[in-house]
Amino acid sequence: MNWYYRMMLSYTPIFFFVISSVIFLFFSTLNHSSEKKYLETNQAIVEQTMQNVDANLQLIERNVVREMQTDKTLQAFFNEKPKSLYDYFVIQKKLVEISSSLPFVNSIYIYSDHTGKVLSEAGMVKLEAFKDKPFFDSHQSRSAAIGWTSPREYSQSILDDSTRKVVSLVKTYPFASDQQGAVVVNLNVSSIIDFMNHFNGYGGTIQLLDWEKKPFESTLPSAKEGGIYASSPYTGWQFYADSEHANEFSTLSLFSNMWFIIVFIIIILALVWFTFITHVSYKPIQTIMGKIDGYAARKSQELGIKLPRNEFKFIETAIDHLLKKSIDYEHLHKEDLLLRQRNLLQELLVGRSMLTDQEWKNQASALGLPHSYEWLGVIALEIDHFAAFTDKYKASDQNLLKFLIESAFRELMQQKEFQIQHVWTEPQRMAFVVLLQQSSESIQDRLVQVCEEFRKWMNEHLELTVSCGIGNFVHSIHNIAAAYHSAAENVSYKAVFGTNSVIDNRLRYTKQTGETLLCFQSILELSRSCRMDDGQWEIKLSRIFLKLKGMLISRADIEAFIHNLIRQLEKDMEALPSDIETIWSSEYRSRFRQIAQHAETIDELEIQLTAVLTELAGDRDKKRLNGKNHTIALQTKEYIDQHYTDPSLSLVQVSEKFGLSARSVSHLFKEELGENFIDYLLKVRFAHAKNMLLETDEPIQWIAEQVGYTHVISFHRAFKKLFNLPPGEYRTIYRLNE
Structure with missing residues (x-):
């Protein structure tokens, strides 16, 4: 039995060395595999980035050529x-x-x-x-x-x-x-x-090189040999990423190979020792144990930690470390799969990539996405008042709320037995692709009902709202970009239907399409009223919004409208006294721009514009009432309004009326009201003339006399110069239009 125990003691260190060598060999193999996977993954990322850039450049070229040709x-x-x-x-x-x-x-x-x-x-x-x-x-x-x-x-x-x-x-x-x-x-x-490096998923920076491999950004270093390259067949540009981390893998690989040689030598010695101990004595077992202790001491020194002297504990620690590495690798693979799923949906929805049904089936199957459908639909969810949302919440809270919205809507759709896929296409907008086995009016009603339920849930549980846009149904994945465009366009019409709403094609067609450019003349008149201080700007503003509320208008149209108003007010304020122009430049210009950024609906725009224009008019009146010049200018304007029918009305007559020189009256009128005396007189006369042409059947000779012209030829010539039409033709054309 003593000999038996000696043999058992001899097998213990040999077993330990064999297991240790297997572990080190596994780590060496895993290191080589990780290095290869690292290079393959980064090569795929660089090539994917190249394809994304090429797809955008080709899209730009096609769109520009199409617009030029059509x-x-x-x-x-x-x-x-x-x-x-x-x-x-x-x-x-x-x-x-x-x-x-x-x-x-x-x-x-x-x-x-x-x-x-x-x-x-x-x-x-x-x-x-x-x-x-x-x-x-x-x-x-x-x-x-x-x-x-x-x-x-x-x-x-x-x-x-x-x-x-x-x-x-x-x-x-x-x-x-x-x-x-x-x-x-x-x-x-x-x-x-910025586009390349925003979604590339690469730890470093991907550089863009020209045909001579020179960086697009001169501040970056030149490309190194041994890096990762991808050449664009479309532009000829090179996409480059360094491989510094791959060099680290190579160093680890060299380190692992050295240990593999050492372990292999130890195994040979162990076999020799095993044979000697078996035939001679158990004493060499002590030498083997000494070798284990020496190895443990060296390893402890290398890793900076104290390893246990127990051989079984050492093996347990090594296996735990191996399992942790495997779990980390699996987690990395899942994250990469999720990123690829979102990139595929993003490219399809925005039109950067187009697939046939078979290509979609193959790629979706490879990425673990559902792919069976008869019809496809898209729902666009957009967070209302996103600028206020980003101001109110910090970045981490924003991401948490977005995840909550995304999860809640996904669960609701799954409860209603809809197959869906989703992706955030913009910071404030998320797109849900709905895979349908049939398309009918009832499906459309069910989608509207689900969106209404979600909207009510948001109102009850969160301090923010979302608007939903339901797009067209399409029969092929090839047309999914058109379906998304329809959904995004519908949700943009919350400008007229209001925030916290559900908008589909049926609701959209209840409004007539219109162009905000139709309000351009109204903007000119509104700005002129603010400049002239004629007390009519509120009425004209109400008429503008009455017209806008009957149109199908998006958020972009609202922004274009307010910017047009800003430009016109800018011109008119420059014509007023310097103190009023200073108030505009220092305070009100920025407030109008804030309205352009934050107003999302026609109603919000009307309330905010009315408030700021009222304040502007009040500040303007305070400045004007402080001076005598403005009083004289207003009296002159009132005199013109009352005596425009007088053929002899002139600057000299008005100056005599107020006891001033003609030059002084002209200067005061221009400085305070921003318009020349004669221009304003003509505007008043011909405004009345236009009304009489359209609203009465009186002869043109009579109308000319009523607005201060004794000779109809002079009236005829001036009217044609202003309106590019003789009075008679003007009456005929615009009466027909009415």
Whole structure:
């Protein structure tokens, strides 16, 4: 039995060494596998980033070419037909709309061979005075072959010395063989870089290199050998990421290989010792135990921790460490899978990627997403008053509330037996893709009912609201972007239907479509009333909003409306005395801009505009009442309003009435009311003339006499100069329109 116990003691250290070597071998293999997976994952991320950038650039190119070939407004810029300033304003507005629809920060300008002029967001200039002329001349004739350029410095205005780094695309119109002009799209390099690194999932920074492998951002170091590259077949650009962490894996791999050699040698010695102990004695067991103690001491020193001397405890610790590594790897794999699912939905919904039904089935199956459907629908949920939401809550609370909204709606849809997939497409907007096995009016009603239930739940449990937009049903994943666009467009109409609402196509069609541009003349009149202090601005503002409430208007339309009003008020306030213009510049301009940022509905806009215009009018009146000049100007205005029918009414007559020189009266009228004496007299006379033309059947001779003209020819000439129509034609045309 003594010999038996000696053998048992001999097997114990041998067993320990064998298990230890297996553990070290496993770690070595796991290290090599992790290194390979690390490089493959980062290569996939870089290639995915390249595909996302290429998809956006191709989308920009297709959209610009399509707009140039289909939009009549833009095509009018290139023809020889004379155009007014308003025509150029409409074309410029169309350029701004195209620019705002593109995914990157950009600027667009177009050039016409017929006029030799360049039109951009900054205005219209001759090509010779355009600061980007050298680039345009060098690329116009070969634009079809060049594609997107390398980074370059770009400044749009000769009055602005600041430049920004852009990449450009030049397209001739309509085609090179019959060129009538060209369009140039400039994308901010910083916007592209921000897009690349916002969703790449990579620990480091992905650099964008040109054809010569030079970084787009000059502040970044040059690309190193051995890094991760992906070459774009569309632009020829290189996407680069360093592999510093891969070098760390290589160092660990070398360390593991060294230990593998050491362990292998120990195993050989152990086998030799086992044979010797078996035939001779048990005493070498003490030597083996000494080896274990020495190894434990060295390992403790390397790791900076004290390892237990118990052999079984040592093996238990090693296995626990192995399990922890495996769990971490599995968690990383799940996170990567979730990111890929969201990226796929994001690209499909915004139109950056288009799949056939079979491709969708394959990719969805690989990512673990449900994919069976007969019809597809999209619901867009948007947080109301998002600017106030971000001001009220810190970032962590915002994310928590978003997760709560997302989870609650998902659970409600699942309770109603709807198959869904979801993704946040914008900071304030989430899209739910609903997979339907049938499409009918009852399905539409059920979706509206679910959204109404969720809206009520939000009102009861959270201190915020959401608006829901239900889009069109589509039969193929290929058209899912159109369904999302319909849902997003419907939810944007909360501007007219109100926040905390559910909007589908049936509700949308209860309003007539309209353009806020129709209110442009009303904005001019409102601003002029504020400038002239005629007491009519509240009535005109009410009429504007009465018209807007009958239109189908989005949040973007509200913002465009208020910005148009700001620009017109800016012009009119500049014509008033300096103290009033100072009040506008220092206080009210910023308040109007805040309204543009925060007002989400027509009702909110009306309340806020009425309040701020009332305060502006009050401050203006206080300033004016402090001076005698304003009183004289108002008396002059009142005299004109009462005696405009007098043919002899003139500046001299009015100046004699108030005991001042004609020059003084003219100066006071212009300074206090922002309009020339004669211009205001003509405006009053012809306003009455227009009303009489449209509301009575009196002869034009009689109407001319009623507004202060003794000779009908003079009246006829002045009327045509102001309205581009003779009085008789004006009466005929506008009566028919009514």
